[in-house]
Amino acid sequence: MRISIYRFNPELDVGPHMQDYDVDPDSGDKKLLDLLVRLKTIDDSLSFRRSCREGVCGSDAMNINGRNGLACLTALSTLKEPVLLRPLPGFPVIRDLIVDMTQFFAHYHAIRPYLINDEQPPERERLQSPEQRARLNGLYECILCACCSAFCPSYWWNPDKFIGPAGLLQAYRFISDSRDTASAERLAYLDDVYRLYRCRTIMNCTEVCPKGLSPSHAIERIRLALLRESS
Amino acid sequence: MRIFLGQRAWLLQRLTALLILLFVVLGAAGLLAGATPSYVQWHAFASSSLGAVLIVLFFGALCLHAWIGIRDIVLDYVHAPGVRLPLLALIGIILCAVLLRVALTMAAHFLPGA
Numbered sequence: 555m556r557i558s559i560y561r562f563n564p565e566l567d568v569g570p571h572m573q574d575y576d577v578d579p580d581s582g583d584k585k586l587l588d589l590l591v592r593l594k595t596i597d598d599s600l601s602f603r604r605s606c607r608e609g610v611c612g613s614d615a616m617n618i619n620g621r622n623g624l625a626c627l628t629a630l631s632t633l634k635e636p637v638l639l640r641p642l643p644g645f646p647v648i649r650d651l652i653v654d655m656t657q658f659f660a661h662y663h664a665i666r667p668y669l670i671n672d673e674q675p676p677e678r679e680r681l682q683s684p685e686q687r688a689r690l691n692g693l694y695e696c697i698l699c700a701c702c703s704a705f706c707p708s709y710w711w712n713p714d715k716f717i718g719p720a721g722l723l724q725a726y727r728f729i730s731d732s733r734d735t736a737s738a739e740r741l742a743y744l745d746d747v748y749r750l751y752r753c754r755t756i757m758n759c760t761e762v763c764p765k766g767l768s769p770s771h772a773i774e775r776i777r778l779a780l781l782r783e784s785s
Numbered sequence: 786m787r788i789f790l791g792q793r794a795w796l797l798q799r800l801t802a803l804l805i806l807l808f809v810v811l812g813a814a815g816l817l818a819g820a821t822p823s824y825v826q827w828h829a830f831a832s833s834s835l836g837a838v839l840i841v842l843f844f845g846a847l848c849l850h851a852w853i854g855i856r857d858i859v860l861d862y863v864h865a866p867g868v869r870l871p872l873l874a875l876i877g878i879i880l881c882a883v884l885l886r887v888a889l890t891m892a893a894h895f896l897p898g899a
Contacts, residue, residue, distance in 0.1 A: 711861045711862065712860075712861065745791040745792050746790070747791050747794065747860065748860075750791070751791055751792070751794070751795055752860075752861070754857075777795065780792045784792060
């Protein structure tokens with residue numbers, strides 16, 4: 555199998571280049587990450603992130619044949635050769651397939667990704683009805699792999715100001731939580747020409763999410779919540 | 786200018802789009818129904834108070850919609866403040882001039898001696 559990988563070592567290279575590898579998958583190699591781990595034994599200078607290898611940690615997000623995805627969830631049988639592997643587009647490259655996610659997590663922290671509730675806590679726990687809990691489905695499953703934000707043209711244009719689909723999905727996860735009492739403040743923070751309204755409903759985020767979530771739907775719900783809040 | 790930022794701009798863009806769509810659909814329906822107006826009929830329509838109000842309303846919605854749309858494009862692609870601010874000002878002046886010209890033309894029908 556031929557794989558062409560984006561290589562860049564800032565300490566040695568003047569600029570990035572693509573390096574071709576020919577490697578035969580073992581019978582046990584089912585996913586792209588299996589093959590990358592095998593490649594690493596051949597060329598230990600190749601750098602990429604990975605951890606859980608089962609689509610939970612979100613570390614191995616990369617651009618695979620032009621489409622963002624998780625190497626650990628991408629079956630080798632579905633890939634067209636040569637397999638082109640690049641780092642997440644729009645993110646600064648640290649080395650090879652490893653990108654700098656500082657800005658991405660700064661946006662995540664800016665939306666205050668935790669429950670805010672200053673009311674006296676009950677003796678045991680803040681209860682939710684099954685309906686209230688169901689509202690969090692499709693939101694809480696996000697693993698922050700950044701596949702969506704790195705595939706969003708609006709995020710490429712304004713990565714410093716637009717929160718991006720991942721951050722906005724997380725923001726809506728807390729806005730819609732019945733136990734959170736800071737929805738009004740959260741919405742007021744998002745009501746900004748850059749933070750929320752840079753979204754042009756391109757929907758690349760929904761198209762590419764490896765967990766099957768829909769950030770564009772969450773963004774639409776935030777806009778509707780803002781409309782209700784102002785009327 | 787809070788009205789041109791965030792949610793209000795987004796809402797205004799959609800409301801003006803609906804208004805423009807309404808005018809376009811009504812105009813297209815009129816043409817499809819075979820009612821191709823002559824110059825005299827157009828002139829009579831534009832000279833009536835209802836026609837003048839509708840024309841100014843249409844161009845008002847068009848200019849406002851265009852302003853929000855073009856401003857969004859500038860915010861996306863033009864990042865240098867030295868270029869962005871003059872460009873936004875130029876676009877704003879052009880759209881205001883278009884609207885002013887339409888309003889003055891329509892008002893001219895109702896001024897004494899017109």
